[in-house]
Amino acid sequence: MPRSSDAGPAIEVHDLGIRYNLRLTRRTTLKQSLVGMLRHEGVETEFWAVRNLSFNVMHGDNLALIGPNGAGKTTILLALAGILSPTEGEVRLYGKSSTLLTIGAGFDGDLTGRDNITLAGAFLGIPHQVMAELMPSIVEFADIGPFIDAPLRTYSTGMRARLGFSIATSITPDILLLDEVLGTGDQSFKAKSQARIRELVSTAKAVIVVTHDLGYVTENCNRAILVEKGTIIHDGEPSATVEIYRERVKERKLTLESEAHRFATAPAK
Numbered sequence: 001m002p003r004s005s006d007a008g009p010a011i012e013v014h015d016l017g018i019r020y021n022l023r024l025t026r027r028t029t030l031k032q033s034l035v036g037m038l039r040h041e042g043v044e045t046e047f048w049a050v051r052n053l054s055f056n057v058m059h060g061d062n063l064a065l066i067g068p069n070g071a072g073k074t075t076i077l078l079a080l081a082g083i084l085s086p087t088e089g090e091v092r093l094y095g096k097s098s099t100l101l102t103i104g105a106g107f108d109g110d111l112t113g114r115d116n117i118t119l120a121g122a123f124l125g126i127p128h129q130v131m132a133e134l135m136p137s138i139v140e141f142a143d144i145g146p147f148i149d150a151p152l153r154t155y156s157t158g159m160r161a162r163l164g165f166s167i168a169t170s171i172t173p174d175i176l177l178l179d180e181v182l183g184t185g186d187q188s189f190k191a192k193s194q195a196r197i198r199e200l201v202s203t204a205k206a207v208i209v210v211t212h213d214l215g216y217v218t219e220n221c222n223r224a225i226l227v228e229k230g231t232i233i234h235d236g237e238p239s240a241t242v243e244i245y246r247e248r249v250k251e252r253k254l255t256l257e258s259e260a261h262r263f264a265t266a267p268a269k
Contacts, residue, residue, distance in 0.1 A: 008058070008059060008094070009056045009057065009058055009059070009094060010057050010058060010059045010061070010093070010094055010095055010174060010175050010205075010206035011056065011057040011080060011091070011092065011093050011094070011175065011206065011208075012056050012091070012092040012094075013053055013054055013055050013056070013057075013079075013080075013089070013090075013091050013092075014054050014089050014090050014091075015052055015053070015054055015088060015089035015090075016050060016051075016052075016053040016054070016076070016079060016086055016088075016089040016090070016091060017048060017050060017051040017052065017053070017086060017087045017088035017089050018048070018049045018050050018051075018072075018075050018078075018079055018084055018086060018087055018230075019046055019047065019048050019049070019051075019087040019088075020046070020047045020048075020049055021045060021046055048087075048230055049072045049075040049230050050072040050075050050076055050079075050227075050230035050231070051088075051230050051231065052089075052231065053076065053089070053230075053231070053232060054089075055225065055232065055235060057175075057206050057208060058206065059095075059174070059205070059206055060201060060205075060206065060222075061201075061206050061207070061208075061222060061223055062197065062198075062201045062206075062207045062209075062220060062221045062222050062223070063206070063207065063208045063209070063221060063222075063223045063224070063225065064208075064209050064210075064211060064216075064217040064221040064223070064224040064225070064238065064241075065077070065208065065209070065210045065211075065224075065225050065227055066210075066211065066212070066214070066217060066224055066225070066226055066227070066241065066242070066245055067226055067227040067228050067233075067245070068228065068249070071227045071228050071229065071230070072227055072229070072230040072231075073179075073210040073227050074179055074210060075230075076227070077099075077177050077179055077208065077210060079091050080093070080097075080175075080177055080208065081097065081099040081177055083099075093175060094174070095173070095174025095175050095206075096171075096173050096174045096175070097173050097174065097175035097176070097177060098124065098168050098169070098171055098173035098175070098176050098177070099168065099176075099177045106119070106120060106123050107119075107120070107152050107160065107163075107164070108152065109151065109152045109153035110151055110152075110153065111151065111152060112148070112149050112150060112151060112152070113139075113142070113144065113147060113148040113149065113150070113152060113155075113163055114135065114139070114148055114149060116152055116163065117131065117135055117138055117139075117163070117167055118131055118132075118135075120164075120167045121134075121167075124167075124171065126171060134170045134171070137170060138163075138166045138167055138170050139166075141166040141169075141170075141192070141196075142159075142162045142163045142165075142166040143162065143189070144159045144162055144163065147159060148163075158186070158189075162189055165178075165193055169193075169196050169197070169200065172200065172203070172205070173200075173205065174205055174206065175205070175206045175207075175208070176197070176200055176205060176206070176207045176208070177208050177209075178207070178208070178209040178210070178211075179209075179210045180210055180211060180212070194216070194220055197209075197220065198220065209221075214242045214245070214246075217238050217241075217242055218238050218239050218242055221238045222238070223235070223236070223237070223238065224236070224237075224238040224241035224242065225241070226241050226244060226245050226248075228248070233248070
């Protein structure tokens with residue numbers, strides 16, 4: 001897929017760093033955190049999910065972020081979407097963005113599919129009248145039949161993904177951010193979703209997708225970035241990036257097998 005780099009950047013990322021404070025979690029109250037600080041507990045409480053990341057995304061790019069679980073891919077998308085503020089560095093977006101970071105993000109299980117379309121429009125800042133005009137095309141693309149008027153809690157994961165993807169791509173954004181949604185659903189919907197992304201890219205829109213579907217990366221993207229432990233390992237042509245990723249996965253597997261064998265054969269003390 002050609003890259004229309006002459007249109008300029010859609011996104012600029014410079015020295016991006018996102019740091020999480022592990023003291024304040026859902027299972028750790030503020031009181032417990034303060035007690036831990038006063039006791040000077042020698043536990044690492046800060047974690048850099050990503051650090052020292054710099055890259056540009058050009059208009060016309062269909063960019064894949066790949067890497068193992070926990071590599072920091074979704075954190076990067078959250079920063080690009082403006083949901084997470086950088087701890088250090090900066091992110092600049094040039095154009096209107098649409099975000100679908102998780103399947104069914106922001107959906108309400110007690111509302112019908114139609115009501116969730118309206119709700120999602122409000123979250124995205126789309127005027128009610130505009131969303132009402134888009135409603136028929138969103139329903140048609142999602143193709144979930146009479147379930148569109150049923151509560152979302154009755155939906156399968158694939159149906160939620162269909163509806164979410166249809167909403168996220170209905171407003172023809174300049175920048176589309178997707179996280180693990182292309183591998184959900186039957187083959188027919190996969191083909192439809194990939195065709196829609198190609199349509200967005202062909203009109204000089206930038207797409208950034210996190211996926212473990214390496215076949216999608218090599219067949220549809222014009223660029224791929226391999227991320228591991230919050231840093232960029234390789235940024236380049238998709239097939240080359242995928243091959244580097246596969247080799248590193250193979251090396252890690254061999255290392256783990258070797259360590260397991262060494263542990264199993266070690267003499268008992």
